[in-house]
Amino acid sequence: MARWEPGTPERLQAAALELFATRGYERTTATEIAQSVGLTERTFFRHFSDKREALFHGQQLLAQAFLEGVNGAPPDASPLDTVARALRSAASHFSAERRPHARARKAVIDENPALQERELRKMADLATTVADSLRARGVDELAATVAAQTGVAVFGVAFGRWVSDGEERSFEDIVTEVFRKLLHLAGDAAPAPQETR
Structure with missing residues (x-):
C-alpha cells in the first residue's frame, strides 16, 4: 500500500540523492533506492525511466518558470528584457530551503561525466524552449537564439x-x-569588426 502514498516521486528523489551522495551514483541501484523508502523496484519504474531521471525529474518546471517570465513580458519588451523577466521568474523557484538539496545534487552530477552530459543537454533544451517562445513573440531567429542562449548562460x-x-x-x-555584469560587459565591448574589402 505504501507505493500509492502521495509524494512518492519526491520521496524517491530524496532517497536517490541521499544514496548517490553517500554511496556514489554508479554503486546505487534503482532497487536500493526504492527499498530505502519501503517501496518496490516496480514502483520506482512507474515514476522514473531509470535512476538518472530521479536527479532530473521536474526539469519541465524550470522550463515552465522561464516561459511564464517570457509570456508575462510586455509585447514591446526587448529580447534581453524578456529574458531578464524569464530569469526572475525562474529565480523565484529557488528558495533558501532548496539550496542544500541543490548543492548535494550538483556534487553528485559533478562526479559523473554521464550526468554532466545530461545536465548540459537539459540546459540546451531549455535554451531551445526559450528561443522558440521568443520567436513566437515575433523576435527574429538570430536575436531569439542569442537572447535565449545568453539567458541560460546567466x-x-x-x-x-x-x-x-x-x-x-x-x-x-x-x-x-x-x-548586470553581462550588460556591463556588453556595454564595454568593442564594436564588431568591419568587413574588409
Whole structure:
C-alpha cells in the first residue's frame, strides 16, 4: 500500500540523492533506492525511466518558470528584457530551503561525466524552449537564439554561485548581479569588426 502514498516521486528523489551522495551514483541501484523508502523496484519504474531521471525529474518546471517570465513580458519588451523577466521568474523557484538539496545534487552530477552530459543537454533544451517562445513573440531567429542562449548562460553562472560553499544570498539577487555584469560587459565591448574589402 505504501507505493500509492502521495509524494512518492519526491520521496524517491530524496532517497536517490541521499544514496548517490553517500554511496556514489554508479554503486546505487534503482532497487536500493526504492527499498530505502519501503517501496518496490516496480514502483520506482512507474515514476522514473531509470535512476538518472530521479536527479532530473521536474526539469519541465524550470522550463515552465522561464516561459511564464517570457509570456508575462510586455509585447514591446526587448529580447534581453524578456529574458531578464524569464530569469526572475525562474529565480523565484529557488528558495533558501532548496539550496542544500541543490548543492548535494550538483556534487553528485559533478562526479559523473554521464550526468554532466545530461545536465548540459537539459540546459540546451531549455535554451531551445526559450528561443522558440521568443520567436513566437515575433523576435527574429538570430536575436531569439542569442537572447535565449545568453539567458541560460546567466542562469548557469548564477546557479553555480548560489550553490557554492558559504553563499547565502538569494538566487534572485545573484541572478540580478550576473545579468548586470553581462550588460556591463556588453556595454564595454568593442564594436564588431568591419568587413574588409
